Amino acid sequence: xxxxxxxxxxxxxxxxxxxxxxxxxxxxxxxxxxxxxxxxxxxxxxxxxxxxxxxxxxxxxxxxxxxxxxxxxxxxxxxxxxxxxxxxxxxxxxxxxxxxxxxxxxxxxxxxxxxxxxxxxxxxxxxxxxxxxxxxxxxxxxxxxxxxxxxxxxxxxxxxxxxxxxxxxxxxxxxxxxxxxxxxxxxxxxxxxxxxxxxxxxxxxxxxxxxxxxxxxxxxxxxxxxxxxxxxxxxxxxxxxxxxxxxxxxxxxxxxxxxxxxxxxxxxxxxxxxxxxx
Amino acid sequence: xxxxxxxxxxxxxxxxxxxxxxxxxxxxxxxxxxxxxxxxxxxxxxxxxxxxxxxxxxxxxxxxxxxxxxxxxxxxxxxxxxxxxxxxxxxxxxxxxxxxxxxxxxxxxxxxxxxxxxxxxxxxxxxxxxxxxxxxxxxxxxxxxxxxxxxxxxxxxxxxxxxxxxxxxxxxxxxxxxxxxxxxxxxxxxxxxxxxxxxxxxxxxxxxxxxxxxxxxxxxxxxxxxxxxxxxxxxxxxxxxxxxxxxxxxxxxxxxxxxxxxxxxxxxxxxxxxxxxxxxxxxxxxxxxxxxxxxxxxxxxxxxxxxxxxxxxxxxxxxxxxxxxxxxxxxxxxxxxxxxxxxxxxxxxxxxxxxxx
Numbered sequence: 001x002x003x004x005x006x007x008x009x010x011x012x013x014x015x016x017x018x019x020x021x022x023x024x025x026x027x028x029x030x031x032x033x034x035x036x037x038x039x040x041x042x043x044x045x046x047x048x049x050x051x052x053x054x055x056x057x058x059x060x061x062x063x064x065x066x067x068x069x070x071x072x073x074x075x076x077x078x079x080x081x082x083x084x085x086x087x088x089x090x091x092x093x094x095x096x097x098x099x100x101x102x103x104x105x106x107x108x109x110x111x112x113x114x115x116x117x118x119x120x121x122x123x124x125x126x127x128x129x130x131x132x133x134x135x136x137x138x139x140x141x142x143x144x145x146x147x148x149x150x151x152x153x154x155x156x157x158x159x160x161x162x163x164x165x166x167x168x169x170x171x172x173x174x175x176x177x178x179x180x181x182x183x184x185x186x187x188x189x190x191x192x193x194x195x196x197x198x199x200x201x202x203x204x205x206x207x208x209x210x211x212x213x214x215x216x217x218x219x220x221x222x223x224x225x226x227x228x229x230x231x232x233x234x235x236x237x238x239x240x241x242x243x244x245x246x247x248x249x250x251x252x253x254x255x256x257x258x259x260x261x262x263x264x265x266x267x268x269x270x271x272x273x274x275x276x277x278x
Numbered sequence: 279x280x281x282x283x284x285x286x287x288x289x290x291x292x293x294x295x296x297x298x299x300x301x302x303x304x305x306x307x308x309x310x311x312x313x314x315x316x317x318x319x320x321x322x323x324x325x326x327x328x329x330x331x332x333x334x335x336x337x338x339x340x341x342x343x344x345x346x347x348x349x350x351x352x353x354x355x356x357x358x359x360x361x362x363x364x365x366x367x368x369x370x371x372x373x374x375x376x377x378x379x380x381x382x383x384x385x386x387x388x389x390x391x392x393x394x395x396x397x398x399x400x401x402x403x404x405x406x407x408x409x410x411x412x413x414x415x416x417x418x419x420x421x422x423x424x425x426x427x428x429x430x431x432x433x434x435x436x437x438x439x440x441x442x443x444x445x446x447x448x449x450x451x452x453x454x455x456x457x458x459x460x461x462x463x464x465x466x467x468x469x470x471x472x473x474x475x476x477x478x479x480x481x482x483x484x485x486x487x488x489x490x491x492x493x494x495x496x497x498x499x500x501x502x503x504x505x506x507x508x509x510x511x512x513x514x515x516x517x518x519x520x521x522x523x524x525x526x527x528x529x530x531x532x533x534x535x536x537x538x539x540x541x542x543x544x545x546x547x548x549x550x551x552x553x554x555x556x557x558x559x560x561x562x563x564x565x566x567x568x569x570x571x572x573x574x575x576x577x578x579x580x581x582x583x584x585x586x587x588x589x590x591x592x593x594x595x596x597x598x599x600x601x602x603x604x605x606x607x608x609x610x611x612x613x614x615x616x617x618x619x620x621x622x623x624x625x626x627x628x629x630x631x632x633x634x635x
Contacts, residue, residue, distance in 0.1 A: 058342075061303040068296035076543050124357045178279040186282060213316075214362045216343070222319040224344035 025242060032235035049236040057235065059221070063237075066218045069132070073139035074196035080140070081147025081196075082189055086136035086181070088148065091156040101152075107145040115142055115176065116209030123210060130212030139203065151198035154185040187256065194252055239266050280615070295581040315555040316341045318351060318365040323415075325575035332562050338555045349572035356546045363550040364559065369541040372411050373404040373614040381410040382546040389556040391584070392566040393613060394522065398603065399581035402541065402611050411543035411559065412583035415573070418601065418609060419456050420540040422522075433532065436464035436533045439510070440483075442492045443512035447574045451517070452496045454627035455612060459538055460512060469538055469610045472619045481626040485633045494631055503528060515599055519577045530598040536608030541581070 033052070035044035052058060088104075091097040107115070119138045120130075127132055158181070166180045182189075204219040211220055218241075222234055286441040317324075327338045328456040343362070348371040354360050367375060375381050386392065388523070395413060405411045424434050427447070432438070437462075439448060450457055459469040461480040471477060492508050503522035508537050513521075518530040544563070546556055554623035562568055579599045580586055586594055594600065615623070 057303055064296050064300045064303065067298060068293050071289055071296070072293045075286060075293070079286075120357065130354075130360060182282060184280045191280065211342075211356060212421055221344070224346050 029239040030065045032239045049232045053236045063258045070200040075198045077140045077143030078158045085148045085151035104145045116206040116248035120209040133209045139200045145194035146195050153189035168176040314339045316363045318343045318362040369404040370614045377407045395582040411545045414542045415578035416541045422511040441471040448490045449508045450494045451513045454624045470471040470613045484630045532601045539609040568580045
């Protein structure tokens, strides 16, 4: 009854948008099972392209490298970005605060091509060889602003009274940071990490400029292979990656829920101990 | 906080695990430090089985890196940071790299089977005496026709493209040099013309053809032609071979008044380090049997005459991809033009593309 009442025309729009977003992916994955060589006709079901994919050591290595790069760069970016957000929120002079924030936002808005080209010039000037290190450094750099933007709102939501209360009860600065601030902004940090992770995973333009010496990420490799027409092995890979991101999203959901229930537990515990002291 | 730290630790452990996995995968492919050869090649432009065979025979490990345009490869080598031992530029890029002093001369005494290469494909204008380069594959610019719409033999010359019966039936590859080039060729002029007046005339001639032009497209041209979308197309022989593999109604013609000849060439960039491996690989690729296997895989025309003899007769005598000697002789290789002339080509070509029928 209730659900019937809630039906609105806006839902139709929502369904339309989701169809538009998912049909191309479904189309791609559908053809990964085709026995043919191109995406023009479906020639019957086969697993060949998946077998080809798993036998292609070079491709697997590139996938592994891409994942490793994404995890490592987003981890480092999360640490740096969180510290940065803390510093920005503690800046008292609004002029300084706003200018730092604007500088941060400019990096978010500026086109990847320009960031990539400037990194290429930068690394060349410093004689840093292109390869894993240069790609890692640039991924960290473009992920930091994202993390800052994800963490900062949580910090602003936090009321100062909580900090005052903690200090009043005799916590040191370090304790305030680790016991009060960090737990409060954890959801922001997590979403920052996952955003940085996805950005790093699907980045093409920046990586294209700074990669070299045998190190390649998935997007760059697919682009290079596309010159000869994309083989259905790539479709198979898309299928596997789609499944992987599904798992990732579900995992993220459980981690987020985990932090919430953890917090609820802490609250309950706190209530009990408070009563005990009374 | 503790949770965050433990999460970070888990991620770090995962990174270490992945790094170890990646390392063992690299080992499985045979990477062992200094024993390597860094090859930069176009995507899917060498038979992977040949690389495996080379690794087995010599013990060297080949690091294959792919690029998608001459310019991208040039920039990467020029700015340093890469350590390619061998790369495969097209002919005009060989000239450009040679002029920029980015190439290491070949040591001919270390090359065993130089005589395998046909005289027609050696000593071309972009590298006199083959001081720096060995031809890898070659091809032409020509016309693809679909025998459902065009009778075989109807297309022999560049001028046939101007016939009014092909109205709205020709697709062109999006490339300034090539489109301006065939117009020049149809007028009996050189494809490397630098005279602005002649170029203007060639452009005016192209304008007259524009009612026939259905579209000017890039790589999609292969897909369209394979799907019977157009009766005629102007494209390179390599692309034509790909189309013909997907549609048996397609045929390729090199106009008898000659065309462009393109070469992809093996060169040693100045970043090279593993010279023993380089010459081992060059000798391996020059070997007639290996070159034949590679030509069979890639499907382009091989300059290796000894290898050609090993290919099936149907391939060897295919006038589409191995045209008569006098057509080859009439054809020209693009030379690296001055930036100003390149700009003129591009401007005129852009005007042609915008010309209203």
